[in-house]
Amino acid sequence: MVKVRTRxxxxxxxxxxxxxxxxxxxxxxxxxxxxxxxxxxxEDTDKNREVVGADDYILDAVKNLGIVYDEGPDIGGPFAxxxxxxxxxxxxxxxxxxxxxxxxxxxxxxxxQVKSFRVEATRNKHAFLYRNHRPDNPPAWDGTRxxxxxxxxxxxxxxxxxxxxxxxxxxxxxxxxxxxSDGYPTYNFAHIVDDAEMEITHVIRGQEFVxxxxxxxxxxxxxxxxRPIFATMPHILNETGNKKLGKRDDAKDVMxxxxxxxxxxxxxxxxxxxxxxxxxxxxxxxxxELVAKFxxxxxxxxxxxxxxxxxxxMNGQWIKxxxxxxxxxxxxxxxxxxxxxxSDDEKKKVLAIIQDRLKVLADLPALSEYLFExxxxxxTMVDSNKQLVKLNRDEQIKLLxxxxxxxxxxxxxxxxxxxxxxxxxxxxxxxxxxxxxxxRFALTWAIFSPGLPETMALLGRExxxxxxxxxxxx
RNA sequence: GGUCCCGUCGUCUAGCGGUUUAGGAUAUCUGGUUCUCAUCCAGAAGAUCGCGGGUUCGAAUCCCGCCGGGAUCACCA
Numbered sequence: 001m002v003k004v005r006t007r008x009x010x011x012x013x014x015x016x017x018x019x020x021x022x023x024x025x026x027x028x029x030x031x032x033x034x035x036x037x038x039x040x041x042x043e044d045t046d047k048n049r050e051v052v053g054a055d056d057y058i059l060d061a062v063k064n065l066g067i068v069y070d071e072g073p074d075i076g077g078p079f080a081x082x083x084x085x086x087x088x089x090x091x092x093x094x095x096x097x098x099x100x101x102x103x104x105x106x107x108x109x110x111x112x113q114v115k116s117f118r119v120e121a122t123r124n125k126h127a128f129l130y131r132n133h134r135p136d137n138p139p140a141w142d143g144t145r146x147x148x149x150x151x152x153x154x155x156x157x158x159x160x161x162x163x164x165x166x167x168x169x170x171x172x173x174x175x176x177x178x179x180x181s182d183g184y185p186t187y188n189f190a191h192i193v194d195d196a197e198m199e200i201t202h203v204i205r206g207q208e209f210v211x212x213x214x215x216x217x218x219x220x221x222x223x224x225x226x227r228p229i230f231a232t233m234p235h236i237l238n239e240t241g242n243k244k245l246g247k248r249d250d251a252k253d254v255m256x257x258x259x260x261x262x263x264x265x266x267x268x269x270x271x272x273x274x275x276x277x278x279x280x281x282x283x284x285x286x287x288x289e290l291v292a293k294f295x296x297x298x299x300x301x302x303x304x305x306x307x308x309x310x311x312x313x314m315n316g317q318w319i320k321x322x323x324x325x326x327x328x329x330x331x332x333x334x335x336x337x338x339x340x341x342x343s344d345d346e347k348k349k350v351l352a353i354i355q356d357r358l359k360v361l362a363d364l365p366a367l368s369e370y371l372f373e374x375x376x377x378x379x380t381m382v383d384s385n386k387q388l389v390k391l392n393r394d395e396q397i398k399l400l401x402x403x404x405x406x407x408x409x410x411x412x413x414x415x416x417x418x419x420x421x422x423x424x425x426x427x428x429x430x431x432x433x434x435x436x437x438x439x440r441f442a443l444t445w446a447i448f449s450p451g452l453p454e455t456m457a458l459l460g461r462e463x464x465x466x467x468x469x470x471x472x473x474x
Numbered sequence: 475g476g477u478c479c480c481g482u483c484g485u486c487u488a489g490c491g492g493u494u495u496a497g498g499a500u501a502u503c504u505g506g507u508u509c510u511c512a513u514c515c516a517g518a519a520g521a522u523c524g525c526g527g528g529u530u531c532g533a534a535u536c537c538c539g540c541c542g543g544g545a546u547c548a549c550c551a
Contacts (some may be wrong), residue, residue: 010551013550043551045550046549125476127477128547129547146549171476207478207544207546209551210545211477212546213478234479242544244544259541270486273487275487277488279489281488283486303479303480303481303544306482309485309501310486310499314500355513356512381537421538433510447511448508449510451510465496
């Protein structure tokens with residue numbers, strides 16, 4: 001059997017969003033699932049839309065997701081170059097073949113003339129087809145005019161691994177431009193040539209290309225290239241669900257998610273879950289599991305909305321599963337100003353007690369700063385707590401003083417602290433919500449925080465008592 | 475407008491003619507885990523399977539029509 005080869009072929013015109021990445025991910029999974037190869041090709045044939053640096057930026061996004069390609073513009077490979085702007089001679093060779101066989105001709109019209117044909121067709125309420133204006137004696141192709149494909153319109157039926165059996169009539173086929181007047185090929189031509197040259201077996205791409213399929217099928221025949229296996233990915237819709245995700249308006253750069261502290265495992269898991277599942281009730285999949293279980297016939301046909309809430313949940317699940325050293329490594333860039341200055345050991349201890357509470361690494365400062373640095377007392381927190389307002393300020397301070405006295409004689413382990421706290425409950429006759437709530441505020445002045453014994457054990461006796469003292473000073 | 479695709483809880487989805495009083499997850503709400511938040515556990519609510527016809531003993535599942543949504547009709551990919 002032939003080795004499976006898939007590709008992701010972005011154009012360097014900006015950043016990569018989840019829609020782009022899902023196509024890349026699924027292509028990658030198809031290749032890895034069968035032990036095949038995954039390649040990355042840059043389709044930089046539109047010099048007007050090209051954005052400087054976008055190529056490396058997109059490559060970085062792919063790498064950050066753990067999507068490893070075997071051949072690509074930065075690592076080379078047996079079919080180099082992998083940048084279309086460096087393959088102009090290849091397209092010229094195939095275009096010449098088409099000219100020689102009478103299946104391509106130079107476009108004699110000016111852009112304005114073509115536009116007027118189109119306007120006329122629209123006014124007469126019928127579809128515009130360039131081939132209705134096909135010139136009888138086109139000029140020789142000297143490279144200064146666009147080169148058009150001379151189509152052979154017919155009906156087509158084809159199979160799509162995801163969409164099933166598709167078909168379209170001859171009205172979907174037209175004479176499209178294959179080489180632009182600037183000498184660069186169009187996507188429509190270049191991708192077919194490159195996929196063939198690079199021995200791509202599966203063409204996996206977004207739904208926006210299905211309407212062009214009849215044209216491609218026609219071109220494969222003219223080029224005498226056998227068609228690859230096709231798989232069309234349904235669109236990912238924006239959050240309101242009314243149109244496909246596009247970078248023009250609401251799509252978010254995937255790199256943004258990394259900056260906010262989303263894990264690559266969560267991103268990959270989440271993106272794969274939009275449109276694919278293995279038929280069981282499993283929700284959490286590692287990349288290795290995806291590679292083992294992925295198949296195109298379990299990809300859904302309908303579009304999916306991007307729901308960030310679900311992504312956040314999934315990220316929390318992945319953070320929870322990380323071992324401490326791993327979490328520590330990934331959290332490096334997310335600490336707050338005082339957390340950053342703490343020792344590795346302190347940071348790890350903090351992470352250990354807040355790990356379950358972390359949903360996104362960017363929440364780290366809010367969850368940890370008060371553990372590194374003494375917080376500013378804020379009695380309005382106490383005064384707006386309906387349990388604590390049962391006591392007046394003097395009673396509250398008295399309770400904290402009693403607590404401090406008790407803790408002074410306590411061995412400083414989590415277990416012993418717990419025992420002391422329980423004894424304090426009896427000693428003061430207070431309910432947990434009152435006593436513990438008050439102590440928690442005095443220590444953290446935070447809306448929420450880890451449990452009392454673990455917080456105290458982390459802070460140390462000295463710091464705990466110091467904070468209680470500050471609180472009792474009012 | 476032409477062509478093509480899609481349509482199950484708010485959201486992601488399972489479902490491939492009977493085991494379905496449509497399952498899971500998330501989001502929401504409630505209770506439990508001696509304080510808060512989170513985790514975890516238990517529970518609640520939430521889908522006339524877009525609508526209307528048919529076929530069938532039986533349809534979310536098959537057929538037809540309609541409606542709604544999306545994509546595409548570039549010297550962009």
